[in-house]
Amino acid sequence: VLVLVIGDLHIPQRAADIPAKFKSLLVPGKIQHVLSTGNLVTKEVYDYLKTLSGDVHVVKGDFDEISQYPDQKVVTIGNFKIGICHGHQIVPWGESESLAMLQRQLDVDILITGHTHKFKAYEYEQKFFVNPGSATGAYSGLQSSVNPTFVLMDIQGDNAVTYLYELVAGNEVKVDKIDYVRRG
Secondary structure, three states, X not given: OEEEEEOOOOOOOOOOOOOHHXXXXXXXXXXXXXXXXXXXXXXXXXXXXXXXXXOEEEOOOOOOOOOOOOOEEEEEEOOEEEEEEOXXXXXXXXXXXXXXXXXXXXXXXXXXXOOOOXXXXXXXXXXXXXXXXXXXXXXXXXXXXXXXXXXXXXXXXXXXXXXXXXXXOOOEEEEEEEEEEOOO
8 A cells, every 4th residue: 555645845835836856756546545744735735636646634734724624633544543743733843752642642553743844754662753844845944955855655564664755956866765564
Protein backbone atom coordinates (compact mmCIF):
# COMPACT_ATOMS: atom_id res chain seq x y z
CA VAL A 1 0.00 0.00 0.00
CA LEU A 2 1.53 3.30 -1.08
CA VAL A 3 0.87 6.37 1.10
CA LEU A 4 1.83 9.94 0.19
CA VAL A 5 2.70 12.03 3.25
CA ILE A 6 2.79 15.73 2.38
CA GLY A 7 2.20 19.12 3.94
CA ASP A 8 3.11 22.73 4.56
CA LEU A 9 2.69 23.70 0.91
CA HIS A 10 1.57 27.31 1.61
CA ILE A 11 0.32 27.81 -1.98
CA PRO A 12 0.04 30.62 -3.14
CA GLN A 13 1.23 32.75 -0.17
CA ARG A 14 4.77 31.37 0.20
CA ALA A 15 5.20 29.21 -2.91
CA ALA A 16 3.73 29.20 -6.42
CA ASP A 17 3.33 25.43 -6.79
CA ILE A 18 4.74 21.99 -6.03
CA PRO A 19 8.05 21.67 -7.93
CA ALA A 20 7.64 20.17 -11.43
CA LYS A 21 10.18 17.42 -10.59
CA PHE A 22 7.93 16.31 -7.72
CA LYS A 23 4.72 16.52 -9.77
CA SER A 24 6.27 14.22 -12.38
CA LEU A 25 6.83 11.62 -9.64
CA LEU A 26 3.31 11.90 -8.19
CA VAL A 27 1.35 9.92 -10.74
CA PRO A 28 -2.43 9.41 -10.37
CA GLY A 29 -3.42 5.78 -9.78
CA LYS A 30 -0.20 4.70 -8.04
CA ILE A 31 -0.92 6.15 -4.57
CA GLN A 32 -3.66 4.54 -2.42
CA HIS A 33 -3.79 7.14 0.39
CA VAL A 34 -2.75 10.77 0.92
CA LEU A 35 -2.06 12.00 4.46
CA SER A 36 -1.51 15.74 4.75
CA THR A 37 -0.29 17.74 7.73
CA GLY A 38 -2.20 20.77 6.45
CA ASN A 39 -1.30 24.27 5.36
CA LEU A 40 -2.42 23.44 1.85
CA VAL A 41 -4.05 26.86 2.24
CA THR A 42 -6.49 26.70 -0.73
CA LYS A 43 -9.14 24.28 -1.99
CA GLU A 44 -7.29 24.02 -5.33
CA VAL A 45 -4.38 22.28 -3.62
CA TYR A 46 -6.79 19.83 -1.94
CA ASP A 47 -8.39 19.19 -5.35
CA TYR A 48 -4.94 18.41 -6.80
CA LEU A 49 -4.30 15.85 -4.03
CA LYS A 50 -7.68 14.25 -4.84
CA THR A 51 -6.42 13.63 -8.41
CA LEU A 52 -3.61 11.50 -6.92
CA SER A 53 -5.83 9.32 -4.71
CA GLY A 54 -9.49 9.02 -3.83
CA ASP A 55 -8.53 8.63 -0.16
CA VAL A 56 -7.21 12.00 1.08
CA HIS A 57 -6.93 12.88 4.78
CA VAL A 58 -6.03 16.45 5.76
CA VAL A 59 -5.70 18.12 9.16
CA LYS A 60 -5.98 21.84 9.70
CA GLY A 61 -2.81 23.90 9.61
CA ASP A 62 -2.54 27.36 11.08
CA PHE A 63 -2.87 28.99 7.60
CA ASP A 64 -5.58 26.84 6.00
CA GLU A 65 -8.59 28.67 4.52
CA ILE A 66 -10.79 25.57 4.76
CA SER A 67 -11.99 25.46 8.36
CA GLN A 68 -13.71 22.06 8.36
CA TYR A 69 -10.45 20.10 8.47
CA PRO A 70 -10.05 18.48 11.91
CA ASP A 71 -7.15 19.41 14.22
CA GLN A 72 -6.20 15.74 14.52
CA LYS A 73 -7.14 12.55 12.75
CA VAL A 74 -6.45 8.83 13.19
CA VAL A 75 -6.59 6.47 10.22
CA THR A 76 -5.85 2.78 9.93
CA ILE A 77 -3.81 1.66 6.94
CA GLY A 78 -2.93 -2.02 6.88
CA ASN A 79 -1.74 -3.05 10.36
CA PHE A 80 -0.89 0.53 11.37
CA LYS A 81 -2.87 3.14 13.29
CA ILE A 82 -1.59 6.47 12.02
CA GLY A 83 -2.18 9.81 13.73
CA ILE A 84 -2.01 13.10 11.84
CA CYS A 85 -1.70 16.57 13.37
CA HIS A 86 -0.34 19.79 11.87
CA GLY A 87 1.96 20.36 14.84
CA HIS A 88 1.60 24.07 15.62
CA GLN A 89 -0.42 22.98 18.69
CA ILE A 90 2.49 20.93 20.10
CA VAL A 91 4.96 22.95 22.15
CA PRO A 92 7.89 22.97 21.84
CA TRP A 93 7.43 22.45 18.07
CA GLY A 94 8.84 19.15 16.82
CA GLU A 95 10.22 18.11 20.23
CA SER A 96 10.31 14.31 20.68
CA GLU A 97 8.75 14.05 24.16
CA SER A 98 5.93 16.48 23.29
CA LEU A 99 5.19 14.49 20.13
CA ALA A 100 5.32 11.23 22.12
CA MET A 101 2.64 12.59 24.49
CA LEU A 102 0.32 13.16 21.52
CA GLN A 103 1.21 9.74 20.10
CA ARG A 104 0.17 8.13 23.41
CA GLN A 105 -3.06 10.18 23.59
CA LEU A 106 -4.03 9.12 20.07
CA ASP A 107 -2.77 5.54 20.72
CA VAL A 108 -1.10 5.28 17.30
CA ASP A 109 1.85 3.35 15.87
CA ILE A 110 2.93 6.21 13.59
CA LEU A 111 2.50 9.93 14.27
CA ILE A 112 2.71 12.34 11.34
CA THR A 113 3.15 16.05 12.07
CA GLY A 114 4.36 19.12 10.22
CA HIS A 115 4.70 22.84 10.94
CA THR A 116 8.52 23.00 11.17
CA HIS A 117 8.90 22.57 7.36
CA LYS A 118 11.87 20.29 8.10
CA PHE A 119 11.83 16.58 7.28
CA LYS A 120 12.34 14.28 10.22
CA ALA A 121 11.68 10.53 10.65
CA TYR A 122 12.73 8.50 13.64
CA GLU A 123 11.75 5.74 16.05
CA TYR A 124 11.09 6.74 19.66
CA GLU A 125 9.74 4.45 22.40
CA GLN A 126 9.09 1.78 19.71
CA LYS A 127 6.79 4.12 17.75
CA PHE A 128 7.53 5.94 14.49
CA PHE A 129 7.42 9.71 14.00
CA VAL A 130 7.41 11.44 10.61
CA ASN A 131 7.47 15.08 9.57
CA PRO A 132 7.36 15.25 5.75
CA GLY A 133 8.73 18.82 5.66
CA SER A 134 7.40 21.25 3.05
CA ALA A 135 6.73 19.89 -0.45
CA THR A 136 7.16 23.37 -1.93
CA GLY A 137 10.14 24.46 0.15
CA ALA A 138 8.04 27.23 1.67
CA TYR A 139 9.89 29.26 4.26
CA SER A 140 8.89 28.89 7.90
CA GLY A 141 9.08 31.05 10.99
CA LEU A 142 12.15 29.04 11.96
CA GLN A 143 14.14 29.13 8.72
CA SER A 144 14.08 31.00 5.43
CA SER A 145 15.87 28.41 3.29
CA VAL A 146 13.97 25.11 3.07
CA ASN A 147 14.62 22.23 0.66
CA PRO A 148 11.33 20.87 -0.74
CA THR A 149 10.54 17.39 0.64
CA PHE A 150 7.76 14.84 0.74
CA VAL A 151 7.45 11.24 1.92
CA LEU A 152 6.11 8.05 0.36
CA MET A 153 5.44 5.17 2.74
CA ASP A 154 5.13 1.63 1.47
CA ILE A 155 3.12 -0.27 4.08
CA GLN A 156 3.26 -4.06 3.94
CA GLY A 157 2.12 -6.05 6.99
CA ASP A 158 4.03 -4.77 10.05
CA ASN A 159 6.64 -3.00 7.92
CA ALA A 160 6.53 0.66 6.83
CA VAL A 161 9.29 1.59 4.42
CA THR A 162 9.59 5.38 4.34
CA TYR A 163 11.10 7.09 1.31
CA LEU A 164 12.13 10.73 1.65
CA TYR A 165 12.16 12.71 -1.59
CA GLU A 166 14.23 15.89 -1.38
CA LEU A 167 14.87 18.47 -4.09
CA VAL A 168 18.52 19.47 -3.73
CA ALA A 169 20.87 21.88 -5.51
CA GLY A 170 20.87 21.49 -9.27
CA ASN A 171 17.16 20.57 -9.29
CA GLU A 172 18.02 16.94 -8.54
CA VAL A 173 15.79 14.63 -6.50
CA LYS A 174 17.59 12.75 -3.73
CA VAL A 175 15.84 9.72 -2.18
CA ASP A 176 16.59 8.25 1.25
CA LYS A 177 14.98 5.16 2.79
CA ILE A 178 14.09 4.38 6.40
CA ASP A 179 12.55 1.08 7.59
CA TYR A 180 10.17 0.85 10.53
CA VAL A 181 8.87 -2.47 11.86
CA ARG A 182 5.87 -2.43 14.16
CA ARG A 183 6.43 -4.38 17.38
CA GLY A 184 3.76 -5.92 19.56
